[in-house]
Amino acid sequence: MAKTSKLELSKKDMNFFSMFSSSAAQAGSYLSLALVLLLGFILIGGAIYAVLSIQTTAIQNNINTLNAKMQSDSYQAELTKYTEIQNSMSDLNQQYYDVSSLLAKVSTLDKVETKYMDSIYSNLPADIVITQVKYEDGTITLTGNANNYYSPLDMINNFTKAKLFSNVSITKITQLDTTSVPLTAEEQATIQKYTFTIQCNIKSSYAVLISRLIDDTKATPLTAVKSQKLDVGTQYSESGVNTYTLADGSTYTLSRVMINNASITDAQMATIRQSDTITGLVSGAIDLKLFYVLSSANGGVQG
Numbered sequence: 519m520a521k522t523s524k525l526e527l528s529k530k531d532m533n534f535f536s537m538f539s540s541s542a543a544q545a546g547s548y549l550s551l552a553l554v555l556l557l558g559f560i561l562i563g564g565a566i567y568a569v570l571s572i573q574t575t576a577i578q579n580n581i582n583t584l585n586a587k588m589q590s591d592s593y594q595a596e597l598t599k600y601t602e603i604q605n606s607m608s609d610l611n612q613q614y615y616d617v618s619s620l621l622a623k624v625s626t627l628d629k630v631e632t633k634y635m636d637s638i639y640s641n642l643p644a645d646i647v648i649t650q651v652k653y654e655d656g657t658i659t660l661t662g663n664a665n666n667y668y669s670p671l672d673m674i675n676n677f678t679k680a681k682l683f684s685n686v687s688i689t690k691i692t693q694l695d696t697t698s699v700p701l702t703a704e705e706q707a708t709i710q711k712y713t714f715t716i717q718c719n720i721k722s723s724y725a726v727l728i729s730r731l732i733d734d735t736k737a738t739p740l741t742a743v744k745s746q747k748l749d750v751g752t753q754y755s756e757s758g759v760n761t762y763t764l765a766d767g768s769t770y771t772l773s774r775v776m777i778n779n780a781s782i783t784d785a786q787m788a789t790i791r792q793s794d795t796i797t798g799l800v801s802g803a804i805d806l807k808l809f810y811v812l813s814s815a816n817g818g819v820q821g
Contacts (some may be wrong), residue, residue, distance in 0.1 A: 608738075615739030619729070622647040634658060634682055636719065641676035643669045658683075667691065670714040677718060687720040725746050726754045726804040730762055733773045733809035740770065740810060748800045757795040762810055770810035778805050 635651075638660065642648065645665035652659040662753050664670055671693055677686045691714040726746050732738040740762055748754055763769045775790065776781045777798075782790075790796050796806065 568697045586759050586769060611739065615729075615742060618742035620726075621743075621745075634718075637677070637682050639717075641673065641680055643676075645669050645674050650800070656720050656723075658720065660718070662714060664712045667693070667712055670712070670716060674716060678714075683718040683720060686716065688714060688716050688771060690715040724800050726755050726800065726805045726806070727787045728806045728808070730808045730810065732770070733811050737809070740764070752800050753797055754800055754804060754806075755795060755797045756806070756808075759796055759808055760791060760794045761813070769813040771813045772808060773811045774809045776807040776809070779807075 553716075595692070638648075638651075638658070646662055646669050648660055648662040650659075652661075652663040662670075670688055674686050674688060677683055691712055694711050694713065722749065726748055730740040730743040732740060744756075746754070760772050761769055762772075772791070775787065775796065796808075798804070
């Protein structure tokens with residue numbers, strides 16, 4: 519019995535050492551795996567760090583190169599040249615506006631056609647002398663002398679028959695006082711005793727000038743002057759007036775309107791904003807100025 523007990527105890531001791539050895543081997547396996555994983559993380563982290571370091575160095579080198587280029591004399595010279603070109607463009611834009619304004623005024627210049635002057639002199643009574651011819655706003659004004667009272671009236675009748683004028687009227691006929699000057703009979707017979715003034719109205723057409731300007735102290739032009747010549751009683755119209763966009767994308771908003779150097783009323787301005795159009799009837803020369811401010815979307819102040 520005692521031997522059997524010793525044998526069993528020996529078996530138990532062997533089983534214990536076997537279990538201990540197995541646990542130790544398993545722990546060693548886990549430790550090796552952990553070391554492998556740690557090494558893998560270290561390698562991946564190192565690779566990522568290396569890549570980021572290379573990229574950071576490359577970017578920093580590009581920044582340093584760009585800064586050096588921007589500080590170089592050649593770049594500064596180009597920057598100065600760019601500023602000068604911008605200033606020149608601004609001056610040329612102003613000159614373009616001035617020239618276009620002059621061309622618009624010349625193209626719409628109110629003048630008398632030769633057919634009217636030819637008709638006037640071909641229909642003069644023999645005893646009439648024209649001393650002055652004036653043309654303004656579609657009206658020819660004739661001043662002259664006549665031997666008798668009815669000669670200017672005959673001239674009006676001749677002009678009416680010629681049908682060149684929409685209306686002919688005499689505004690003044692005055693008899694000269696010759697009693698204060700001693701004259702011979704021959705002089706009395708030849709002297710022109712009457713002075714007169716006659717107005718001949720033509721079917722008039724007038725210039726309509728439209729300008730778009732920045733609402734600043736210089737009234738910097740946004741565009742060239744738009745000009746046209748329209749008959750009296752016809753309607754002028756300009757649409758799309760609420761905003762104006764330049765080629766560079768800058769948008770301007772209408773701030774105020776002046777017609778023949780007079781500001782329009784608030785009610786008229788409200789109508790224009792609502793319809794995005796400005797219209798009117800031609801009854802004389804029209805000088806329409808549209809003033810704009812830089813839109814708030816572009817960093818400006820909206821009017």
